[in-house]
Amino acid sequence: MPSARPAATPPRRPPSPEEALERLWAFCTERDWEGIDPYDGLRATRPPLRWLRRTRLGRLALIQAVRRCPLDLRPLLGIAPHRNPKAVALGLLAAARLAGLPRWRPVALAEADRLARLLLADARSTPSGRGWGYPFDWQSRAFFQPAGTPTVVCTGFAVRALDEALGLLGDDLRIAASRAIEHASGFVLGDLRRSEDADGFCFSYSARDTSRVINATLLGAETVARAARLAGDPTRLEEIRPTLRWALARQRQDGGWPYGLGPSHGFEDAFHTGFNLLSLRAVRQAAGVLGVDVETLVPHGRLLAGYRHYARAFFDSDGRAWYYRDRPWPLDMHAAAVAILTHLAFRADDPQAAERAG
Numbered sequence: 001m002p003s004a005r006p007a008a009t010p011p012r013r014p015p016s017p018e019e020a021l022e023r024l025w026a027f028c029t030e031r032d033w034e035g036i037d038p039y040d041g042l043r044a045t046r047p048p049l050r051w052l053r054r055t056r057l058g059r060l061a062l063i064q065a066v067r068r069c070p071l072d073l074r075p076l077l078g079i080a081p082h083r084n085p086k087a088v089a090l091g092l093l094a095a096a097r098l099a100g101l102p103r104w105r106p107v108a109l110a111e112a113d114r115l116a117r118l119l120l121a122d123a124r125s126t127p128s129g130r131g132w133g134y135p136f137d138w139q140s141r142a143f144f145q146p147a148g149t150p151t152v153v154c155t156g157f158a159v160r161a162l163d164e165a166l167g168l169l170g171d172d173l174r175i176a177a178s179r180a181i182e183h184a185s186g187f188v189l190g191d192l193r194r195s196e197d198a199d200g201f202c203f204s205y206s207a208r209d210t211s212r213v214i215n216a217t218l219l220g221a222e223t224v225a226r227a228a229r230l231a232g233d234p235t236r237l238e239e240i241r242p243t244l245r246w247a248l249a250r251q252r253q254d255g256g257w258p259y260g261l262g263p264s265h266g267f268e269d270a271f272h273t274g275f276n277l278l279s280l281r282a283v284r285q286a287a288g289v290l291g292v293d294v295e296t297l298v299p300h301g302r303l304l305a306g307y308r309h310y311a312r313a314f315f316d317s318d319g320r321a322w323y324y325r326d327r328p329w330p331l332d333m334h335a336a337a338v339a340i341l342t343h344l345a346f347r348a349d350d351p352q353a354a355e356r357a358g
Contacts, residue, residue: 040066041065041066042059043136044079084134086157090157095109096112096165099112130183156279166178188203193209222279232290269324270339273306273309284303320336
């Protein structure tokens with residue numbers, strides 16, 4: 001008599017959005033928002049590897065080994081989980097938005113208060129203001145950044161989070177957050193280097209480099225715009241008009257952007273394109289509140305062309321987000337997460353945006 005065949009394992013049901021949210025929130029809060037970063041290789045503490053950190057090529061090799069190895073090398077190299085100000089900012093953004101849901105409001109309010117305090121404590125003073133940086137040394141092909149060096153990207157996300165959470169914070173914390181946003185605007189305008197040409201100028205990534213990266217300069221513009229809105233001062237938007245003009249001049253005919261203008265920056269990827277769109281939209285919103293003609297800063301047609309290109313170029317027929325426009329691999333959680341935020345931001349322009357986000 002033939003032996004009974006084992007029952008087939010039923011396909012695993014994907015979690016509902018609510019279940020996924022609960023699991024993700026629990027994952028982040030149980031770890032106190034600590035984790036790893038693709039570029040944290042220079043946090044290696046094992047003595048045999050310290051010599052690699054002495055040279056540019058050694059630092060690049062160590063970063064890329066950790067980033068690209070199919071196995072997680074961090075335990076072997078002594079790289080412990082750490083709290084990144086950008087991750088704290090994203091957590092604060094999530095708390096600010098979850099506070100609008102009655103079921104989540106008590107938890108979200110408490111976490112928003114705690115995360116805002118953590119974020120404010122992480123700000124670093126600069127000659128012209130304050131900013132936020134990553135908690136690890138980092139080497140690119142062009143320059144080296146010591147841990148904690150304020151960057152426009154990390155600062156831009158911190159400002160976005162503090163701004164959106166202001167209404168949830170107590171009086172003293174709200175005042176401190178508002179001041180931090182003002183100081184961050186000072187960092188962008190006073191400390192970052194500028195690369196100028198006939199179209200305008202580009203903010204650098206940090207005060208230590210002269211890189212020309214589209215999403216970085218737009219996050220700088222967004223930071224200044226949010227500070228201007230809080231101050232009720234529309235004249236400040238004139239300070240970012242040239243960089244908006246510069247970034248829009250780099251928009252391709254199909255609506256997309258290259259990552260930047262460096263020798264190795266001609267590629268186009270999904271989540272940096274999403275960053276561009278979200279920053280441009282935030283500038284338009286701030287300008288509208290201040291009574292400035294938004295079409296003279298960020299024309300809606302240009303923004304919509306960018307979004308349509310994004311929705312067309314970076315997703316397969318099932319709605320899965322691609323990292324690059326010409327190939328599906330590697331699958332990347334950053335691309336998927338930014339896709340949700342970007343689609344939802346364009347619900348008024350795209351009847352299918354909510355479905356795309358799901």
